[in-house]
Amino acid sequence: MQCHLLLLVFSLGILVKYSQADCNICSSESNVACVSENQYQNCTANAIPTGTVYTCPNNTYCSAMPEKCTANEAFASCNDCKKCDGVVPFACTSPTTFALCNAVNEITSYEFSCLTGEVCLSQIGNPCVASVNGTGASCSYYAVVDDLCTQKASTGRYPHPNDSSCLKYVYCFRKGSSWSGNIWQCPSSKPYFNATTSSCVATKPATCA
Numbered sequence: 001m002q003c004h005l006l007l008l009v010f011s012l013g014i015l016v017k018y019s020q021a022d023c024n025i026c027s028s029e030s031n032v033a034c035v036s037e038n039q040y041q042n043c044t045a046n047a048i049p050t051g052t053v054y055t056c057p058n059n060t061y062c063s064a065m066p067e068k069c070t071a072n073e074a075f076a077s078c079n080d081c082k083k084c085d086g087v088v089p090f091a092c093t094s095p096t097t098f099a100l101c102n103a104v105n106e107i108t109s110y111e112f113s114c115l116t117g118e119v120c121l122s123q124i125g126n127p128c129v130a131s132v133n134g135t136g137a138s139c140s141y142y143a144v145v146d147d148l149c150t151q152k153a154s155t156g157r158y159p160h161p162n163d164s165s166c167l168k169y170v171y172c173f174r175k176g177s178s179w180s181g182n183i184w185q186c187p188s189s190k191p192y193f194n195a196t197t198s199s200c201v202a203t204k205p206a207t208c209a
């Protein structure tokens with residue numbers, strides 16, 4: 001009996017440690033950041049998710065655990081987007097927007113934007129927090145890409161619509177009969193995306209956070 005109780009306490013401890021739904025945040029356990037429910041990126045020494053976006057095997061979720069992808073949904077990260085949980089009175093609807101929740105835990109149409117340089121983070125208290133290098137939002141940056149590229153319908157580089165820090169840009173390309181895209185991070189020598197020239201530059205454009 002006591003042994004079972006200990007096991008339960010131990011399992012709960014693990015659950016709390018790994019089930020924080022961190023999104024776009026580098027995990028010190030795995031050295032990757034979950035960037036959507038089933039995708040992750042490696043992290044730089046500065047703890048910024050960067051480079052290739054890896055997809056977890058089918059029927060697994062990205063997690064902050066050392067094995068990165070898990071079949072156990074309880075350990076899934078990056079699954080707090082567009083969710084009313086009955087505790088936090090709003091839900092993040094994109095990396096930089098949130099909406100109020102109603103009494104039956106549905107997202108209402110009262111939508112608000114965070115200030116420039118902030119990201120939406122599901123937490124008790126303030127929905128918008130200062131973004132450290134474009135990281136930490138509860139919603140995936142990757143969900144917005146296919147929409148953007150369908151709308152642009154042209155190959156090329158575009159500012160990331162939901163990254164006010166200008167560190168990320170979207171490269172759109174044709175994929176069969178539709179449009180798709182990838183998110184790229186500007187290199188650390190030229191960390192900012194200049195929307196006028198569609199290139200990465202060393203000095204921060206005035207319009208960026």
Ligand SMILES: *[C@@H]1O[C@H](CO)[C@@H](O)[C@H](O)[C@H]1NC(C)=O
Binds near residue numbers: 042051052
């Ligand atoms: C990401 O990290 C893994 C494991 O350390 C490594 O094998 C892989 O080459 C890295 N990918 C990139 C794009 O750096």
Ligand SMILES: *[C@@H]1O[C@H](CO)[C@@H](O)[C@H](O)[C@H]1NC(C)=O
Binds near residue numbers: 058
């Ligand atoms: C994963 O699912 C996709 C879409 O259903 C399918 O095209 C792909 O072959 C699957 N991959 C594996 C390894 O089962």
Ligand SMILES: *[C@@H]1O[C@H](CO)[C@@H](O)[C@H](O)[C@H]1NC(C)=O
Binds near residue numbers: 046191
């Ligand atoms: C943000 O990124 C820059 C450039 O990569 C880096 O120099 C800086 O230390 C980072 N800031 C934080 C708080 O991680």
Ligand SMILES: *[C@@H]1O[C@H](CO)[C@@H](O)[C@H](O)[C@H]1NC(C)=O
Binds near residue numbers: 196
């Ligand atoms: C982007 O680059 C152009 C050409 O170098 C420059 O004139 C412009 O000021 C830059 N844009 C911003 C917002 O800094």
Ligand SMILES: CC(=O)N[C@H]1CO[C@H](CO)[C@@H](O)[C@@H]1O
Binds near residue numbers: 093094097144161
């Ligand atoms: C998914 C999503 O809400 N994306 C938003 C990104 O930012 C643009 C422009 O700021 C919004 O129009 C999109 O709705």
